[in-house]
């Protein structure tokens with residue numbers, strides 16, 4: 733994440749429709765790329781998790797409706813779990 737993005741605070745008054753989706757996706761990709769490999773799950777595990785999310789009714793606009801996370805961020809971290817009960821991954 734560049735210093736400009738890191739310094740920017742999240743807007744608490746914006747609706748999703750007012751957010752720059754391309755910019756948000758780029759920031760998510762940059763955040764994931766900047767994570768230490770030690771905290772990431774394997775590529776196969778990441779793909780498997782995202783495959784489950786893709787088929788899940790709780791997925792909306794790239795976010796999990798149960799936890800509010802961008803699933804691509806939540807799923808890449810090895811120590812994270814799906815918030816659903818029972819766990820989907």
Ligand code: SF4
Pocket residue numbers: 784785788789790791795796797798799803806813814815816820821
């Ligand atoms: S994290 Fe779990 S509940 Fe959320 S979208 Fe993915 S599979 Fe569904």
